[in-house]
Amino acid sequence: GAVVSQHPSWVICKSGTSVKIECRSLDFQATTMFWYRQFPKQSLMLMATSNEGSKATYEQGVEKDKFLINHASLTLSTLTVTSAHPEDSSFYICSARGGGLAGGQETQYFGPGTRLLVL
Amino acid sequence: GQNIDQPTEMTATEGAIVQINCTYQTSGFNGLFWYQQHAGEAPTFLSYNVLDGLEEKGRFSSFLSRSKGYSYLLLKELQMKDSASYLCAASPSGTYKYIFGTGTRLKVLA
Numbered sequence: 669g670a671v672v673s674q675h676p677s678w679v680i681c682k683s684g685t686s687v688k689i690e691c692r693s694l695d696f697q698a699t700t701m702f703w704y705r706q707f708p709k710q711s712l713m714l715m716a717t718s719n720e721g722s723k724a725t726y727e728q729g730v731e732k733d734k735f736l737i738n739h740a741s742l743t744l745s746t747l748t749v750t751s752a753h754p755e756d757s758s759f760y761i762c763s764a765r766g767g768g769l770a771g772g773q774e775t776q777y778f779g780p781g782t783r784l785l786v787l
Numbered sequence: 788g789q790n791i792d793q794p795t796e797m798t799a800t801e802g803a804i805v806q807i808n809c810t811y812q813t814s815g816f817n818g819l820f821w822y823q824q825h826a827g828e829a830p831t832f833l834s835y836n837v838l839d840g841l842e843e844k845g846r847f848s849s850f851l852s853r854s855k856g857y858s859y860l861l862l863k864e865l866q867m868k869d870s871a872s873y874l875c876a877a878s879p880s881g882t883y884k885y886i887f888g889t890g891t892r893l894k895v896l897a
Binding site: 779 | 889
């Protein structure tokens with residue numbers, strides 16, 4: 669149990685375009701989903717927290733108009749990188765938490781990540 | 788402030804035992820988590836401690852001392868496939884967010 673998927677796993681796009689990344693909890697209802705980005709050899713940096721049906725809460729320094737998050741259902745959250753630029757190139761990882769799982773409701777389960785390269 | 792400290796790199800030999808330490812400071816405490824992350828992949832959940840003591844799960848064990856703000860991950864009978872980064876994360880009270888450490892890159896040598 670506690671499987672989280674992400675799509676796409678790789679995306680290459682031109683500067684100025686928008687990219688949408690999907691995060692799905694496959695076998696549980698995700699009360700909360702989190703979006704992180706990770707640069708090479710660095711740890712995960714939380715970008716935002718999203719709860720189903722409400723607006724995402726963004727971490728300090730993260731532009732909410734640039735990184736649009738929608739959490740339409742208990743199994744799906746999307747991150748849209750708008751007007752992407754080369755500096756947005758990174759590894760984007762989502763995680764999800766939910767009740768009734770073996771690790772407890774505080775445990776986050778991570779998706780496989782999406783590698784974004786903006787040319 | 789909120790902070791997690793763990794060593795940046797460690798090296799150990801195949802078959803040995805290694806202990807990765809983590810100290811944390813958070814506003815309140817909801818739990819301490821350990822994740823394994825291989826290069827280019829997402830983190831996978833290893834353990835969760837919220838009470839003091841040792842939690843054993845096969846070759847991996849995790850220990851927590853809340854009064855000392857300290858945890859460690861113990862890996863026994865090291866295998867080459869254990870070469871990875873090990874992330875320590877703490878969850879402050881009143882939130883389900885994690886504060887992540889920088890991660891410890893473990894190299895297992897033959």
